[in-house]
Amino acid sequence: MDRFVDLAVSAVLLAGLYATMAYGLGLIYGVLRVVNLAHGGVIMAGAYLGWILHGWAGLDPYLSIPLVVGATFLLGMAMYRVLVRHLPRGPAGGPASLLLLFGVWLVLRNVAYLLFTGNDQVIRTSYSTHALPLLGSFVSVNRLAVLAIAVVTPALLHLVLRRTYLGRAIRAVAQNADSCTLVGIDVERIYTLTFGIGTALAGLAGLLSATIFSFNPGFGSGELLKSFVVVVLGGLGSVFGTGVAALILAIVEVFAILVMPSYLTAAVGFVMLVLVLVLRPGGLFGQRVLG
Amino acid sequence: MSPSRRFLSLALSAAAALAAALLPAPARAAKDRILVGATLPLTGSEARVGGFFKEGYELAFDEVNKKGGLDVGGKKLPVQLLLLDDTSTQATAVSLADRLVNSDKVDFLLGTYASHLVEAQSTVAEENKIPYVNGGGGATKIYKRGFKYLFGLISPVELLGTTLMQWIDEQQKAGKLPKPAKIALVWENTAHGKDFRKGVSDFAQKSGGAYQVTVDESFELNGKDFGALLGKVKAAGVDLFLVDAHLPDYITMHRQYVGAGLCHKVVTYGARGAEKDAIQALGADNTAYVLSGVWWSAQLAAKPGASRDFVGAFKAKYGGRDPEWFQALGYETARVLFTAIQQAGKLDRDAVREKLQALKMPSLLPGGTVEFKPETGNQVQNPFVVQQNQKDGTAPIIFPKDAATGTGTGANPKCAK
Numbered sequence: 001m002d003r004f005v006d007l008a009v010s011a012v013l014l015a016g017l018y019a020t021m022a023y024g025l026g027l028i029y030g031v032l033r034v035v036n037l038a039h040g041g042v043i044m045a046g047a048y049l050g051w052i053l054h055g056w057a058g059l060d061p062y063l064s065i066p067l068v069v070g071a072t073f074l075l076g077m078a079m080y081r082v083l084v085r086h087l088p089r090g091p092a093g094g095p096a097s098l099l100l101l102f103g104v105w106l107v108l109r110n111v112a113y114l115l116f117t118g119n120d121q122v123i124r125t126s127y128s129t130h131a132l133p134l135l136g137s138f139v140s141v142n143r144l145a146v147l148a149i150a151v152v153t154p155a156l157l158h159l160v161l162r163r164t165y166l167g168r169a170i171r172a173v174a175q176n177a178d179s180c181t182l183v184g185i186d187v188e189r190i191y192t193l194t195f196g197i198g199t200a201l202a203g204l205a206g207l208l209s210a211t212i213f214s215f216n217p218g219f220g221s222g223e224l225l226k227s228f229v230v231v232v233l234g235g236l237g238s239v240f241g242t243g244v245a246a247l248i249l250a251i252v253e254v255f256a257i258l259v260m261p262s263y264l265t266a267a268v269g270f271v272m273l274v275l276v277l278v279l280r281p282g283g284l285f286g287q288r289v290l291g
Numbered sequence: 292m293s294p295s296r297r298f299l300s301l302a303l304s305a306a307a308a309l310a311a312a313l314l315p316a317p318a319r320a321a322k323d324r325i326l327v328g329a330t331l332p333l334t335g336s337e338a339r340v341g342g343f344f345k346e347g348y349e350l351a352f353d354e355v356n357k358k359g360g361l362d363v364g365g366k367k368l369p370v371q372l373l374l375l376d377d378t379s380t381q382a383t384a385v386s387l388a389d390r391l392v393n394s395d396k397v398d399f400l401l402g403t404y405a406s407h408l409v410e411a412q413s414t415v416a417e418e419n420k421i422p423y424v425n426g427g428g429g430a431t432k433i434y435k436r437g438f439k440y441l442f443g444l445i446s447p448v449e450l451l452g453t454t455l456m457q458w459i460d461e462q463q464k465a466g467k468l469p470k471p472a473k474i475a476l477v478w479e480n481t482a483h484g485k486d487f488r489k490g491v492s493d494f495a496q497k498s499g500g501a502y503q504v505t506v507d508e509s510f511e512l513n514g515k516d517f518g519a520l521l522g523k524v525k526a527a528g529v530d531l532f533l534v535d536a537h538l539p540d541y542i543t544m545h546r547q548y549v550g551a552g553l554c555h556k557v558v559t560y561g562a563r564g565a566e567k568d569a570i571q572a573l574g575a576d577n578t579a580y581v582l583s584g585v586w587w588s589a590q591l592a593a594k595p596g597a598s599r600d601f602v603g604a605f606k607a608k609y610g611g612r613d614p615e616w617f618q619a620l621g622y623e624t625a626r627v628l629f630t631a632i633q634q635a636g637k638l639d640r641d642a643v644r645e646k647l648q649a650l651k652m653p654s655l656l657p658g659g660t661v662e663f664k665p666e667t668g669n670q671v672q673n674p675f676v677v678q679q680n681q682k683d684g685t686a687p688i689i690f691p692k693d694a695a696t697g698t699g700t701g702a703n704p705k706c707a708k
Contacts, residue, residue, distance in 0.1 A: 003526055010518030017515065110334075118338035120538050122572035129577055131550035137522075140550040213515070214542040214572065218336050222513055250516075257519040263480040263509040265519070 006137045011254040012247070013139065016147030019246035020208055021223050022230035023153055024201030026242045029231065031174040031194045034084060035094075037101040039202050039227060040220030041108035046072055046206025047121075047215045048112060054123050061123050061211050062145065068207045069200045076199025079104060080192045089177075105220075112217035120214040128211070142211045149208060150246075153201070154239045161239075170194055229273045235283025245284060322638060325361060325370045327352075327628065328397030330387045330412070335379025337405050340617050344404050344427060347621020348372055350608055351629070361629055364636040370629065377403055381411040388415040398638050399424075399628055402443075404617070406430035406482055413441045422644045424628045426620030430482035434668025440640075442647050442663050443670040444624050444656070448483050448535070448561070451584045452490020454675040455559055456502075458582070458690040458699065459531065460494075463501060467701030468556055473529040475506035475555075477520065479536050484509060487535035487561055505529050512537065517544045521551055535561035542572050549577045554706035559583060565678045565686035575684040580703045583686070584675035587616040587656060590688050590696045591676065597655035623655055657694060 021043065028036045046068055053064040083104065087096050131138040161167035173180050173190045180187050209215070209223065226249075234245030249269050256265040276284060329348065332341035352372045355361055360369035373395055377384035384403055391397045392415060400416050402409050402425020409428025416423030417438045426444040434443055462468050476491055478484035488507070495502035505527045508520055521544070524532065532555040536544060541563040548558075563569060564583030591598035601622060605614045614622075631646040632638070647663060654661040656673045663669040677690035679699050687697025 003522060006522040006525075007519055010516060010522065013518070014516045113334060113338065117342075118334075118336055120542070120568065122542055122568075124572050124574070128572075129546050129549040129574065131552065138551045140547065212543065212546070214539040216336070216539075222515070226515070254516070254519045257523065261509065262520050262523075263511050266511045266514075 002136055005135050007254050007257075008251075009135060009137050009139060011251045013143040013147055014254060015243075015247040015250035016143070016150035017209070017212070018226055018230050018250055019150040019243045020146060020153065020201075021205040022227040022234075022242050022246060023157070023239065024198040024205065025224075025227045026231045026234065026239065027157070027201065028195060028198035030238070031170055032084070032191055034087075034097045034101070035228075036195075036198065036202075037098055037224070038079065038104040038108065038199075040224030041105035042072055042075065042199050042202035042220075043206035043209065043223045044112060044215065044217060044220035045075070045108055046203035047210035047219060048116060048206075049203065050207040050210045051121050051123055051215075054125075060125060061207060065204065065207065068203050072203025072206075073196040073200035075203075077192050077196035079199065080195035084195060085188065085191070109217050109220075116217065118216050118218075120216050121210075122214045123210045125211070140212075146208045146212070149204070150243070153204075154243050157239050166190075166193065226269065229269045232273055233276055233284055235285040238283070238285055241283060241285040248284070322368065325363070325368050325399075325632065325638060326373060326395070326397045327370060327399050327401055327625075328373045328375075328388070328391030328395060329401035330375045330377035330384055330391070330403045332379035332404055332408065333376040337379040337408075340404050340427075341376075341379070343615060343617035344621035345374065346605075346609060347426075347614070347618040347623075348374065348401060348625050350605060350618070351622045351625035353608065354604065355629055361633050363632060363638065372401075373397055377408060377412075379405070379408070381408060384408045384412040385415055388412045392416075392419045392421060397421075399632070399640070399643065401425065401624055401628060402427055406433060409433055409443075413438060416440050420644075421640055422628070422631070422647055424624050424647065426624035429486075431486055431668075431670065432482055434670040436668070438668070440644055441669060442627070443668075444620055444627060444661065445586060446656075446671055446673045446675065447667075448486035449490040449493075450672060451561060451675050452487045452533075452535075453494055454584050454677060454690070455533070455561075455582060456491055456494035458677050459557055460498070460501070461690075462557075462699075462701035465701065469530055470501055471503050472501065472531055472556075473503050473505045473527070474531045474533055475524040475527060475529040476504050476508075477506070477524070477532070477534040477536075478509050479540060480509040480511055483537075483561075484535045491533055502531075510540070512540065514540055514543060517547050518551075521547055521553060525551070525553060529555065531555060531557045533557070533559050536563060538563055538566065538569060542569060545573055545577070545581075549573070554703065556702040556706060557582060558703065562586075564680055567684075570680065570684050570686075575680070575682055578680045579682045580700055580705070581680045582677060582699075583680075584677050585616050586673075586675060587619040588676050588678065588688055589613045589615070589619075590678075591655070591657070591694055593696050594694075596659075597653060601655050619655060623661070627652060627654075627661055657691070 025039045049068045050061045050064055053059040127141050130141045169185050169190050173187055177187050230245045234241030252268050253265050256268045331344050352370055356369050360367040375387045377387055400421050400423045403412055404427030406428045409425050410433045413423050417440050422440050424442045429445040429448050431447045463470055478488045492504055495504050506524055541560040559582040564581040570578050589602055592602040630652050631643050634646040635642040651662045657676050658673040676688045676694055678686040679689045680686045688694050689697055689699030
């Protein structure tokens with residue numbers, strides 16, 4: 001029984017991490033229909049931003065959230081205005097956007113190699129190894145914080161999307177961009193802001209990951225793959241679906257250790273991805289538009 | 292272009308290529324230098340270590356050239372290193388080695404760093420029958436392919452497992468550890484991890500029941516969560532927690548380990564643990580008593596000998612910085628090749644290969660001698676040095692005794708049970 005509780009706690013915490021990594025990717029796809037392959041690079045950039053702020057300014061990683069989110073938001077808007085905007089819309093833009101954003105990722109990664117070398121870095125705070133007793137097992141303070149942020153983020157996103165003019169405009173653009181133009185919504189502005197928000201979410205995920213893992217310029221590729229699995233499982237474009245899919249993926253991965261060697265558990269997620277793509281191409285919760 | 296013109300231009304190019312291939316290369320005048328080719332991962336994921344190996348290589352080349360070069364059959368020839376960046380990728384490592392051999396016409400090759408790169412690149416040397424000496428490919432499988440021109444100065448990771456177990460065994464015999472001792476053996480799912488596992492489990496099997504491997508689990512590189520794995524270790528109630536991991540996984544796993552309140556009488560992460568970065572990342576208190584085995588340590592300079600000479604020369608060249616085992620292996624790799632060339636007395640590749648095969652050279656590596664035996668595929672079998680982290684952030688050598696700079700603690704005093 002203890003073992004079961006331990007595994008369940010582990011799964012929930014891991015789900016928090018996966019969800020945080022995936023929200024940005026899901027949001028950008030939901031609105032722009034662009035798979036942001038630079039997502040992994042921005043996660044890495046977020047980690048380094050947090051590391052710089054912690055190392056040079058002594059800023060606690062959680063206090064640096066607004067700065068990192070702000071900086072990556074601006075980076076995202078710039079990426080959209082300078083690059084993504086010029087791509088053809090619709091299916092024709094698919095391969096072009098994949099290549100372009102993959103290129104952006106390579107540039108980000110190599111700039112990081114140039115600036116920071118390939119050394120592994122960590123953010124160490126006084127509470128890095130602190131844990132709280134919970135249901136008979138110990139839970140890392142950092143992982144709890146990540147989980148809390150993973151729960152709060154979709155709630156905030158939901159509020160923004162439902163209650164604000166901007167949110168309504170984003171949903172409208174996601175449903176039918178042409179009609180939005182007719183009723184006076186500045187579609188390009190909405191795309192820019194959405195790309196900024198999605199990128200900022202990736203930056204946030206990077207910062208939070210940096211409190212748990214060590215990282216180097218190659219960081220972010222594994223995170224991108226996991227995010228991709230989560231977003232497809234949850235149904236592209238569904239924020240809550242993303243959260244639930246993260247939980248499902250984490251539960252399956254963690255509990256798989258009971259029936260298979262632990263090195264195979266990482267593959268379980270990808271098997272799920274294939275199954276979902278074959279059996280339910282719209283995702284476990286169907287394809288929604290930012291529900 | 293009309294079909295006939297296209298044919299003509301094709302035929303002309305073919306004729307030119309054929310002529311270039313058949314004409315004899317300009318006969319070289321008598322050699323005035325020895326050209327040694329190498330690639331290292333100077334950019335990409337292995338860039339940090341690649342840079343370290345470069346420092347080791349350059350120091351060895353400088354030393355020889357300051358003395359006027361190598362004595363080859365009574366004539367002093369300077370050595371020149373032609374070093375290229377393989378960007379930490381296999382394909383580049385292979386194509387650049389090909390270029391070094393066929394276009395730059397190097398006389399010999401020194402190896403790159405990281406097992407997967409050495410494994411791929413050494414095939415080029417073997418195909419061209421060029422001696423290839425490396426200090427960066429530790430996986431035993433590289434040396435099980437029957438290659439004749441491949442020589443490895445880095446002891447197998449299997450021996451790392453064995454050396455750690457030898458120290459543990461001393462502690463058990465001194466009554467500091469329970470008998471039988473239960474082991475949780477956790478290894479990364481790579482050639483590195485598999486070799487480590489073999490070293491530990493072979494030792495346990497031959498111990499006549501003194502050690503029982505109760506948990507035997509592997510994990511994927513760059514794991515995101517070790518909670519489930521550590522839960523399994525916890526449930527098994529083991530005495531020894533023996534892990535083989537690279538730095539990122541060591542940091543992630545040990546953070547979770549400490550956070551989960553786990554404690555074992557002996558904890559090791561293989562070659563990891565004594566790095567200043569890791570101690571800083573995890574805190575000296577949390578890493579105290581962690582064991583690690585390395586191929587060489589700057590602490591070996593505490594006693595007079597080859598290591599002290601190397602550390603002195605390294606510090607003089609690189610601004611007083613202490614070398615790590617990477618630079619030491621790079622330096623020694625180049626020295627081994629130089630020694631074989633001098634012994635051969637000529638630049639004939641096969642003669643140098645034979646001298647490498649017969650080499651028995653005093654060395655800075657633990658054990659004091661370098662030799663290549665065909666039964667181990669020409670991979671050296673020098674022992675590791677075992678270090679143990681202390682609460683003050685230092686990590687003295689505790690094993691083998693003749694190299695020790697401190698005394699080891701048998702069972703982690705932090706564990707209540």
